[in-house]
Amino acid sequence: MSDFLDSIKWNPDGLAAAIAQDAKTGEVLMMAWMNRESLALTQQEGIAVYWSRSRQKLWRKGESSGHTQKIKAIQLDCDGDALLLKVEQVGNIACHTGRRSCFYRSLEENQWRENAGVLRNPEEIYK
Amino acid sequence: MSDFLDSIKWNPDGLAAAIAQDAKTGEVLMMAWMNRESLALTQQEGIAVYWSRSRQKLWRKGESSGHTQKIKAIQLDCDGDALLLKVEQVGNIACHTGRRSCFYRSLEENQWRENAGVLRNPEEIYK
Numbered sequence: 064m065s066d067f068l069d070s071i072k073w074n075p076d077g078l079a080a081a082i083a084q085d086a087k088t089g090e091v092l093m094m095a096w097m098n099r100e101s102l103a104l105t106q107q108e109g110i111a112v113y114w115s116r117s118r119q120k121l122w123r124k125g126e127s128s129g130h131t132q133k134i135k136a137i138q139l140d141c142d143g144d145a146l147l148l149k150v151e152q153v154g155n156i157a158c159h160t161g162r163r164s165c166f167y168r169s170l171e172e173n174q175w176r177e178n179a180g181v182l183r184n185p186e187e188i189y190k
Numbered sequence: 191m192s193d194f195l196d197s198i199k200w201n202p203d204g205l206a207a208a209i210a211q212d213a214k215t216g217e218v219l220m221m222a223w224m225n226r227e228s229l230a231l232t233q234q235e236g237i238a239v240y241w242s243r244s245r246q247k248l249w250r251k252g253e254s255s256g257h258t259q260k261i262k263a264i265q266l267d268c269d270g271d272a273l274l275l276k277v278e279q280v281g282n283i284a285c286h287t288g289r290r291s292c293f294y295r296s297l298e299e300n301q302w303r304e305n306a307g308v309l310r311n312p313e314e315i316y317k
Contacts, residue, residue: 067300080221082209089216094207094272106297138293139302141285145221147293158268166265166274170233173194175266 067106068099072143078114079144083124083157086135086149092157093165095124097146102137109134111148128188130154154183161185194233195226199270205241206271210251210284213262213276219284220292222251224273229264236261238275255315257281281310288312 071079078096085092095113097105101121104112111132115122125131132150139146158165161181168175198206205223212219222240224232228248231239238259242249252258259277266273285292288308295302 067297067302070302080207082218082221084216084218089211091209091211091218091274094209094267106300137297138305139295139297140221140292141287141289141294142292145292147218160268162268165267165269165272167268168266170194170264170266173233175194175197178265 068103070139070143071099071102071146073099074144076116078116079146081111081113081146081148083111083132083148083150083152085152087151090164091166092132092150092152092163095122102146105134105148106137111150125153128154128156128159130156130188132157156182156188159185159189161188195230197266197270198226198229198273200226201271203243205243206273208238208240208273208275210238210259210275210277210279212279214278217291218293219259219277219279219290222249229273232261232275233264238277252280255281255283255286257283257315259284283309283315286312286316288315 077098081097082094083092098114101112101114111124113122131153136149161183162179167177167179169178204225208224209221210219225241228239228241238251240249258280263276288310289306294304294306296305
């Protein structure tokens with residue numbers, strides 16, 4: 064394990080927030096979590112590997128969908144507890160709903176309204 | 191309290207992650223946390239109001255530095271537990287270190303290296 068991992072202020076669950084941003088367009092695609100092992104693997108493999116809190120296991124983004132994220136840069140914030148991944152989003156879809164970004168709801172007049180359509184039916188993605 | 195707040199999946203501490211992104215350049219500026227009250231105030235006041243976990247109080251971003259964040263859009267992710275704020279960053283500085291973005295360290299050859307300089311001395315900002 065490399066000591067760049069020691070610079071991270073892991074939370075009590077051993078996790079740090081990880082924001083994935085499209086390296087070319089700047090669009091924020093998703094936010095997930097990494098533990099020490101997943102960040103080490105992300106750095107080694109050059110693809111985003113998160114820690115799934117719901118499944119309590121390593122999650123190679125795209126392992127089911129093929130929508131992997133190729134790492135272009137990894138940045139750390141001033142507090143040392145949040146990571147910013149600049150990625151190339153394979154398949155142009157980051158969200159499990161089949162949308163490009165997970166942030167597809169916008170607050171308008173006190174309501175959440177969809178701001179982006181489904182590019183591919185999730186049933187086709189996860190068959 | 192408006193019911194758009196009920197769509198958020200607040201964590202056990204009553205918080206949701208909030209990512210601030212420059213509305214014009216797309217640069218990711220910082221990540222912080224919001225509770226129900228801070229999101230309601232953010233929507234009402236049109237400036238970013240976070241919940242400071244370290245100080246356990248509402249934190250109107252820029253209250254000391256003048257570096258407020260004017261809200262251009264508020265987006266919610268598919269899981270309902272992360273917010274994306276598109277902001278106009280007053281003073282062009284989001285980080286308490288005097289840098290534009292908090293994500294000023296990049297991983298290069300297994301080391302964190304600074305990728306951005308200090309625009310204004312923090313001692314001048316917080317005097």
